[in-house]
Each structure stands twice: as structure tokens, then as C-alpha cells.
Amino acid sequence: MRTILCFGDSNLRGFIPGSFDETIGLSRRFSKNKRWTGLLQEKLGNQYHIIEEGMNGRTTNLDELTPGRPFRNGLTYLPFCLESHYPIDLVILQLGTNDVKNQYNRSPRDIAEGLRDLIKMIKTSKKGPAFSAPKIFIIAPQPLKEIPGLEPEYSGEAIFKSEALADLYRQLAHEENCEFLDAGQLFSSSEIDGVHLDENASQLLAEAVASKIKLRSSDHVYLS
Numbered sequence: 189m190r191t192i193l194c195f196g197d198s199n200l201r202g203f204i205p206g207s208f209d210e211t212i213g214l215s216r217r218f219s220k221n222k223r224w225t226g227l228l229q230e231k232l233g234n235q236y237h238i239i240e241e242g243m244n245g246r247t248t249n250l251d252e253l254t255p256g257r258p259f260r261n262g263l264t265y266l267p268f269c270l271e272s273h274y275p276i277d278l279v280i281l282q283l284g285t286n287d288v289k290n291q292y293n294r295s296p297r298d299i300a301e302g303l304r305d306l307i308k309m310i311k312t313s314k315k316g317p318a319f320s321a322p323k324i325f326i327i328a329p330q331p332l333k334e335i336p337g338l339e340p341e342y343s344g345e346a347i348f349k350s351e352a353l354a355d356l357y358r359q360l361a362h363e364e365n366c367e368f369l370d371a372g373q374l375f376s377s378s379e380i381d382g383v384h385l386d387e388n389a390s391q392l393l394a395e396a397v398a399s400k401i402k403l404r405s406s407d408h409v410y411l412s
Contacts, residue, residue: 190405191237193273193322194225195266195306196282199329199385201242202226205378213256215244222387227394232401239276241269247286248302250294260286263305267313270322274315280397281306282327282371284357285383288349289341296352300360307364325367325400328357330375330389333382342383367404369396 194200198215202223207216220226229238245252249263259265262283270276283306287299294302307324316322331350332342342350354370361368374396375389385393 189235189237190277191239191273191275192228192278192280192401193239193241193269193276194228194280194282195241195262195269196280196327197242197246197286198244198383199242199285200225200240200282201244202390203244203384205380205384205386218387218390222390224385224390224394224397227391228398231394231398236401239269239273245286246283247292248283248299249305250287250292250302253291263302263309266306266309270310270313270315274313275317275319276315276322277317278323278325278401279310280325280327282329284353285329285332285350288332288346288353290344290346291341294349296349296356299349299353300356303357304360304364307360307366311364323367323404324364325369325397326357326361327393327397328354328368328370328372330372330377330385333377333379335379335382338382367400369400 202218204216204218225238225240245257245260246262247260250261252260283303284299287294310324311321332347334347354372358368371393374392378384378386
């Protein structure tokens, strides 16, 4: 069986657009058979074990600035996931959307370098088969969509930053020899909140990821 760790933010967790409750600080979540990770499991079958590690607000390597929201730093949390689930054949990284928030004041290049930190950690982790390094698959998040009522943290400059990530992630994937997928070429963020995936987008993403994994597995790249 091949183990795939999917590590990302609310778009990996299955955040239902527009469902955030400010009173309790939580959102509703799509059911497993509607999240792209759950759909990926269905498409790949029982020869694969898909592990979901999605957290609302997760960044590449930044601590959350809003009080009461710990554990959002991807670089800090990733080592626990790698050790908990090893041996891991493939790690899929879907991060960057939260890094563009205005509160962090990061450039697109800073965000890409933040993702590189996670890639380096995975490559030196020895948490793959026979204590090798897991393979890595980068998903560049779809850009934010400018809609009425867009959360202020995602407005203005944040939108332009989100649009710049795909090219930088593509370059990063080439430099680090990682698989790459540009989600923005498949779908747009929800019209409801301008940030998250709707059900159709989840389906499209699952299909694209499954196709790439099947192709690479046929070449014995992701075989355990």
C-alpha cells in the first residue's frame, strides 16, 4: 500500500465557503466524500492510503498572529505529521493562501521560500520507505477572487500576491524536483467567499491529482 500525506490549509480540510462562525471561530466542513482528499481516495482505490492533514489558517512557516489560534505554522507542525505517519511515499503540499494575508506583509517570493523550507524538511526527514525521503507534490493554490464582502485580510494587495504564486511555485518545483499542479488552471475560488473550493472545484482537483499520481506510479516513481 502506498501512503500519501496531504498537508495543507482550509482548502485541504474541506472548508465550506461562507460557513465561518465568528462567535465560535470555526467553520463547517464538507463530508469526506465531497472533500478533494476523500474523492482522491475513491479514485485511487485501496492500494493507496490518503492521510488528510488540513488546518484552517495554516501557513507555510509563520505563527498565527490572531490570539487563540495556535498550531497554524506548517513548518513547526509538519515534523509531527511525518513521524506519526511514516513510512510515507508521497507528501502533497497545498499551502500559501493564508500567507498572502495582509497581516503578514509577505512578498510572493517570501511565501515560495517558506514553502521551500517545508520541502527541505521533507527531503531530510528519512520518513519515506526504507528511511528514504518521501516524494513531494506541490499544489499552487487558486488565486483569491475579488468579490463584494471579501474578508479584509484577503483584499487589495493580497489578491495580486495570490495571483503570483503559481509561477513561483512552478519554478520551485523545477528547482527541487517536485511534482507540480496549478489549481488556478482548473477552477476559481468560490463566488461565495472568494477564497475556498466549492464541490465542483474539489472534484476537479481530485481528478487532476489522481491522474498525475497514477501516471507517476506507472513509472514506478510513487511505488513503496
